[in-house]
Amino acid sequence: QLQLVESGGGLVQPGGSLRLSCVASGFNIDLHTIGWFRQAPGKEREGVSCISSAGGRTKYGDSVKGRFTISRDNAANTVYLQMNNLKPEDTAVYYCAAAWNYDSCSVAEEYDYWGRGTQVTVSS
Secondary structure, three states, X not given: OOEEEEEOOEEEOOOOOEEEEEEEEOOOHHHOXXXXXXXXXXXXXXXXXXXXXXXXXXXXXXXXXXXXXXEEEHHHOEEEEEEXXXXXXXXXXXXXXXXXXXXXXXXXXXXXXXXOOEEEEEOO
C-alpha cells in the first residue's frame, strides 16, 4: 500500500522550531518530487516547499523563505521540513505529497499521493 506519513508537529511558542518528517512506505521516493503544503482553518491550501527527486532543487513559498528548509534522505525514504522562527500565522495542518514532476511542484494538483497531515500550532 502506497503511503506517506507525516510526523513532528505539535505546539510551539513563537520563535521556536519544529522539524517535520514525511516517511514513505510502499514505494521509493527517489523518483519523486516531494512537496509540503499547509492548510489553516478557513483558508485555502498553501504550498510551503518542494524538493526535486535528487534533492538538488528546492522551492519555497514567500511566507516561509529564510525560515524553513526542506531536505531529503532517499536512503531512508524520508523528507524533512525544518521550521525555524515560527510565527502564529504558521499554524496549520501540514501535509506532504509526492509528484512525478518538479517544474510545477508548487501546484497541489500535480501531486498523486498525499499524507494525512500533522498539526502545527504556534502560540504563546
